[in-house]
Amino acid sequence: MTDLHVVEICAGAGGQALGLERAGFEHALAVELDANAASTLRRNRPAWHVVEGDVADPGTWTPEDYRTVNGEQLDLLAGGVPCPPFTIAGKQLGATDERDLFAWAVNLAERVRPKALLLENVRGLSANRFAAYRQNVLDTLxxxxxxxxWKLLHAADFGVPQLRPRFVLVALLPEYAEYFSWPEELPDARLTVGEALECLMAAKGWEGAKAWADGADDIAPTIVGGSKKHGGADLGPTRAKAAWAKLGVDAKGVADEAPEPGWKPAEGKPGPKLTVEMVARIQGWKPEDKWFFEGRKTTTYRQVGNAFPPPVAEAVGRSIARALRKEGERNELVEATETVHDPVYKLLRGMERPLGIDQIIKRLEKYGQHMSEPEVERHLAHLERDFIITRVPRSSGALGYQLGEFKAFVGQEGHQRHELFAVNQAKIS
Known part of the structure; x- marks a missing residue:
């Protein structure tokens, strides 16, 4: 039993859930859209309350019902909201992508009022393209x-044999925030693909497993789960496949079983394919977890590939747990440092009248920010993708710019997300 409780949204197949459980959190609720992933959660943790459906649909659950658990304020609201709106491999539509739930999840914290919030996403969210989006998140919280x-964490630093950077947001009420510190990297825990998979490669008696493992002496490229829009299980784009080939892995598909005695790669192939169990091991699941994935090969691979590695979730979860218990040394609160991700956004957000580019440059200089005209124009272009920007002609003939509403879905009844999600739901994972 534990004294800490978590509500998890977009729970997937349980990577973050398992990590948080290891860190000492008990699940009061797990919400997941995908039927197979929800079945995976129920199979592995029958005692958990798992709800299947669109987490932003009022008919799926009522967030306010989880403000308290067992009469106490909810400790943690966590989630791995969809990453396609921010991924570098995609169109980076951000706030205008119907799959974007990041802003909605941030606003959910106001409705549920947990002691802490944990959200993770892809590295793309840390790019300049989303500076204003991140600023809006910080200001809202x-x-x-x-x-x-925010912090960019690398899975390989926590014993996961994979190049998997994740951009993580942690927010806490001030009385707990001063005790929070990010988990320290564990360089001694770094594993190679060969070290992680040798026993699985040898499971059916393949004599070449040891030699293969010796050659697979580096971490893997990022596991790519993909989406329902695309074909079957595949270990990634061309560059990733080339990286896998250097490790002796055929990345063009996923195998049903480990190699048998006498197995040899076909001509032109770098080595064996991985099974879903092997991919799960690279993603951070351990043998002792005895975690079973529901569904056929392609859907189980996607469940594994889209997960937050359990060891990383555990490390962050332990840091949050210590803060909630007010353990360790107290730190300076983030507000005292006033982190600024996008100075142009910050400036326009506080203005009631339009500003021209020349005015923006001069006002930024007063705050020690120096930008050229092209730099300001680039910031405005990024801003306009996620916010409504009104252009107003000035007497000088130049345009003035005024920041309007955030385009992201935060629960609005008339938002385009509802229609787009309904049309594309079958392809969303």
Missing amino acids: QSAGYAAQ
Whole structure:
């Protein structure tokens, strides 16, 4: 039993859930859209309350019902919301992508009022393209009374044999935030693909497993789960396949079983394909977890590939748990440092009248920010993808710019997300 409880949204197949469980959190609720992933959660943790459906649909669950658990304020609201809106491999539509739930999840914290919030996503969210989006998130949480901070974490630093950077947001109420510190990297825990998979490669008696493992002496490229829009299980794009080939892995598909005695790669092939169990091991699941994935090969591979590695979730979860128990040394709160991701956004957000580019440059200089005209124009172009920007002619003939509403879905009844999600739901994973 534990004294800490978590509500997890977009729970997937349980990578983050398992990590948080290891960190000492008990699940009061797990919400997941995909039927197979929801079945995976129920099979592995029958005692958990798992709800299947669109997490943003009022008919799926009522967030306010989880403000308290067993009469106590909810400790943690967590989730791995969809990453396609931010991934570099996609169109980076951000707030205008019907799959974007990041802003909605941030606003969900105001409705549920947990002591802490944990959200993770792809590295793309840390790019300049989304500076204003991140700034809006920090400002929203600060207005709601939370101290929030971002950090790029690398899975390989926590014993996961994979190049998997994840951009993580943690926000806590001030009385707990001052005790929070990011988990320290574990360089001694680094594993190679060969070290992680040798026993699985040898499971059916393949004599070449040891030699293969010796050659697979580096971490793997990022496991790509993909989406329902595309074909079967595949270990990634061309560059990833080339990286896999250097490790002696045929990345063009996923195998049903490990190699048998006498197995040899076909001409032109770098080595064996991985099974879903092997991919899960690279993603951070351990043999002792005895975690079973429901569904056929392609869907189980996607469940594994789209997961937050359990060891990383555990490391962050333990840091949050320590903060909630007010253990360790106290730190300076984030608000005191006033982190600024996008100075142009910050400036326009506080203005009630339009500003020309020349005015933006001069005002930024007063705050020690120096930008050229092309740089300001680039910031405005990024801003316009996620926010409504009104252009107003000035007496000088130049245009003035005024920041309008955030385009992201945060629960609005008339938002385009509802129609687009309904049309594309069968392809969303």
